[in-house]
Amino acid sequence: MSKHQKLREKILDGKSDASISFNDFRNFLLELGFIERIKGSHHTFRKEGVNEKPNIQRDGSKAKSYQVKQIREIIKVSIMKNGSTPKYEIVIYWHNDDKIFVAEVPDLPGCKAHGKTRIEAAGHVSEAIDLWLETAREFGDKIPEPRRHQIAA
Secondary structure (H helix, E strand, O other), X not given: OOHHHHHHHHHHHOOOHHHOEHHHHHHHHHHOOOEEEEEOOEEEEEEOOEOOOOEEOEEOOEEOHHHHHHHHHHHHHHHHHOOOOOOOOOEEEEEOOOOEEEXXXXXXXXXXXXXXXXXXXXXXXXXXXXXXXXXXXXXXXXXXXXXXXXXXX
């Protein structure tokens, strides 16, 4: 997994916003295609198709956590715009060995998440679907159509 992909996962995960290097964060935005303008300590970014123009500043050697959160939301909105997430079937089941709920997306091979509750697992699998689809687009992989499940009358 590349440094860019690791950082992307860290940003989307949202569990370590305060520990992201400012330089890595800045380079990540540039790799996403944002254009940077600098004035003093302010780094403003813009990208065609993105309404927000995030402004980031250093907090020592780290990015400010609220700015990481802002970029996370921009990424999520961008994923939805670039191909609104299709409605995939999600199967949630209890995994007795690990004592967790597992949410699995049968149409997207390997797309799973877990949580302590069904709701938590469903929330995590929603993020996993977004990441699965974005990764497939990035690598030019075929994105499966959601299967239509018929309910017998």
